[in-house]
Amino acid sequence: MAYRSSTLVPPSVLLVDDEASFVETLSKRIAKRDLKVSTAFSGPEALEKLKSGGGASNFDVVILDVKMPGMDGLETLAAIKLKHPNVEVIMLTGHATVESAIEGMKAGAFDYLMKPCDIDLLLAKIDRAVVKKREHEEKILQAKAQMIVLKRGF
Amino acid sequence: MKVDTLHDSQEQPKTRNLVLTVMLVAGVPLLFIGFVIIQQFGDAYRTKITDHLTALVRKHSRTIDNFLSDRLGDIRVLARSHPVEVLADQVFLTKKLAILREEYGGVFVDLGLIDPNGVQQAYSGPFNLAKADYAGAVWFSETQQSQYYISDVFTGLRGSPHFIVVVKIPWKDQGWILRATVDFNAFNDLVSNIRIGTTGIAFIINRAGELQTKPQIEVDSLSGPHRNFLNTHLEFDTVLIEENPDAFGRDLIFAVTPLNNGRWILIFQQEVSDAFATWNTTKMIAVLLFIFWAAIVALFTYFMSRRMTLRIEEVIIQKDKMSDQVVEAGRLASIGELAAGIAHEINNPVAIMVEEAGWIQDLLAEDEPATPDNLTEIERATAQIKTQGGRCKEITHKLLSFARKTDPTIKQIDLNEMVQDMITLVDQKTRYANVQMETQLDPDLPPIWASATELQQVLLNLLNNSVDAMDSSGGNIHISTQLSDGHIMLKIADSGMGIAEANLARIFDPFYTTKPVGQGTGLGLSICYGIIKKLGGNIQAQSTKGKGTTFTISLPMAKDKLGGVDSDDHSASESQ
Numbered sequence: 001m002a003y004r005s006s007t008l009v010p011p012s013v014l015l016v017d018d019e020a021s022f023v024e025t026l027s028k029r030i031a032k033r034d035l036k037v038s039t040a041f042s043g044p045e046a047l048e049k050l051k052s053g054g055g056a057s058n059f060d061v062v063i064l065d066v067k068m069p070g071m072d073g074l075e076t077l078a079a080i081k082l083k084h085p086n087v088e089v090i091m092l093t094g095h096a097t098v099e100s101a102i103e104g105m106k107a108g109a110f111d112y113l114m115k116p117c118d119i120d121l122l123l124a125k126i127d128r129a130v131v132k133k134r135e136h137e138e139k140i141l142q143a144k145a146q147m148i149v150l151k152r153g154f
Numbered sequence: 155m156k157v158d159t160l161h162d163s164q165e166q167p168k169t170r171n172l173v174l175t176v177m178l179v180a181g182v183p184l185l186f187i188g189f190v191i192i193q194q195f196g197d198a199y200r201t202k203i204t205d206h207l208t209a210l211v212r213k214h215s216r217t218i219d220n221f222l223s224d225r226l227g228d229i230r231v232l233a234r235s236h237p238v239e240v241l242a243d244q245v246f247l248t249k250k251l252a253i254l255r256e257e258y259g260g261v262f263v264d265l266g267l268i269d270p271n272g273v274q275q276a277y278s279g280p281f282n283l284a285k286a287d288y289a290g291a292v293w294f295s296e297t298q299q300s301q302y303y304i305s306d307v308f309t310g311l312r313g314s315p316h317f318i319v320v321v322k323i324p325w326k327d328q329g330w331i332l333r334a335t336v337d338f339n340a341f342n343d344l345v346s347n348i349r350i351g352t353t354g355i356a357f358i359i360n361r362a363g364e365l366q367t368k369p370q371i372e373v374d375s376l377s378g379p380h381r382n383f384l385n386t387h388l389e390f391d392t393v394l395i396e397e398n399p400d401a402f403g404r405d406l407i408f409a410v411t412p413l414n415n416g417r418w419i420l421i422f423q424q425e426v427s428d429a430f431a432t433w434n435t436t437k438m439i440a441v442l443l444f445i446f447w448a449a450i451v452a453l454f455t456y457f458m459s460r461r462m463t464l465r466i467e468e469v470i471i472q473k474d475k476m477s478d479q480v481v482e483a484g485r486l487a488s489i490g491e492l493a494a495g496i497a498h499e500i501n502n503p504v505a506i507m508v509e510e511a512g513w514i515q516d517l518l519a520e521d522e523p524a525t526p527d528n529l530t531e532i533e534r535a536t537a538q539i540k541t542q543g544g545r546c547k548e549i550t551h552k553l554l555s556f557a558r559k560t561d562p563t564i565k566q567i568d569l570n571e572m573v574q575d576m577i578t579l580v581d582q583k584t585r586y587a588n589v590q591m592e593t594q595l596d597p598d599l600p601p602i603w604a605s606a607t608e609l610q611q612v613l614l615n616l617l618n619n620s621v622d623a624m625d626s627s628g629g630n631i632h633i634s635t636q637l638s639d640g641h642i643m644l645k646i647a648d649s650g651m652g653i654a655e656a657n658l659a660r661i662f663d664p665f666y667t668t669k670p671v672g673q674g675t676g677l678g679l680s681i682c683y684g685i686i687k688k689l690g691g692n693i694q695a696q697s698t699k700g701k702g703t704t705f706t707i708s709l710p711m712a713k714d715k716l717g718g719v720d721s722d723d724h725s726a727s728e729s730q
Contacts, residue, residue, distance in 0.1 A: 019502050019505070025509040025513050028513060029509065029516055032516055070588060094502075115504075116509065
């Protein structure tokens, strides 16, 4: 059951949902596929984890439930995009909240998935999100390098 | 219009009441007018009859009086124009009688001259009455008192009815008398020719009640009702009109006037029914017309109101049907609102179950799956699946209990319990909307009689509205029950956006909504209003813009089953 990632470094995922059982089980399944997983049970907790870096490396992808008590998914998304624009967000939604997911996409979410979701589909989306993020970071790096070259006048 | 009118068991108008009302409204004035007109007409007719009789009787009384005074005049002329010596001559008298008879058509029967001793000294006429002695006759003694005299009708010496005209002639200090006999038939014709209708006749009586003429119809001269007039003082030339019943119970109308200086009375009598024949016919026609009209109106109104009643009943049935549909539609709308929350609520346990199942599959896919750790993990996962399945079941049951078709059966209900149930039903929705629910339920609340599904709908609608009134920052809803003045009060107070004062009056109107098109039917509150009114209760809203809204419902306490307000209401509406 080895996860064949398109990237060399395994993606780091933050799973955010108010349903503890759901978060725990899904995180185990993702971890079993050699991804790095952290969990948060509310929007503020997720932001806290993103801020503190969540351990060894920065998070690549946040999987965010749309409907949560208190700070809901859309608010959390806005906060994430404000403070961590590079982090890709995949919205998790129930049937009744697809519209919110679309709102989320407009607000900068990478993609959305309907609960209950297929793990392979989820992983595929995570993979694509990570690829996008890494490419994006690559471009930023290249741009920075070029800037340095230009400054040095080569 | 409020929806409660759709629910109210309107008293259905009864055909009979309608007919009676129309008959009364139309009939009473007509009857009154008819009565007045008939009365007026009767009075006028009576006046006319009276006037007619007065004129008739007066005319005839004058004619008769003239006749009498003329005859008396004739004899007086004769008496005064010739001395007694001449009058005592038989041949002269005969000659004079012949002239009188020639002039007056045989009115005078005979002539006679009577000496102061009452012996007839000269006589001319068909009877052999020369030397007849009248000393004992009533008229003879009467004549001694006055100058003239007209006698009553009597049979006298000759044995046939007649009356005499007497003139006293003073001669040599003694009173001689010239006497003439007037033909009874000639006189009688003057009176008996007066005839009106079939029963109107005229006759003359003297003050003793004796008939002076021969009536066409037999008159009981001794005991008839006309005897009432014998002692009545009658003014000359005036006619007295009176009604009296006769011995047979027939009402008679009398027109009475004095004759012959009050010594005689001219009486005209007629049966009232005869005199008022035209009047009675008119009255009969009027009554028949009225009955005919009443029958037509009754028939017409009966069919009209029957048609109307049937139509109204039809409309009421349609309205009831429609209001049932409206309530049902409103209920479905509230279910729809619930569904979003419920779907999510079900979706969460389902998602967990799917993940747990997937986790088990993951573990089983390992090369050596049967490690103790894995087994423990699988056991935990299956337990979790079971738990989450139970959660689903609970949610679906809750929804189903509400989604069942409206059951209007009135049952005894514990309001507190129902409030708790409804709170759990909207629990998910409130949690995601950051709404805190607080309750302050009176534990000693008596039960109420209501339809469970209808009351659920009211609570759900109000709770949904309260939650919808909050912005994303949430708020709180305070629900309280209490017993106050024999009514059960339920208050649902929210800290939402409130309702503008201008809109507050309209919130119970059907189809009134401030929600965007497609999100609210505008029926929720109007249905609540209808349901609460049907239960004999009241629902009010107070609101401050920006501070929140409080809905207050007051419901009557449940009485014993038979006397229950609602069961009463229902049985009443069904028996209509």
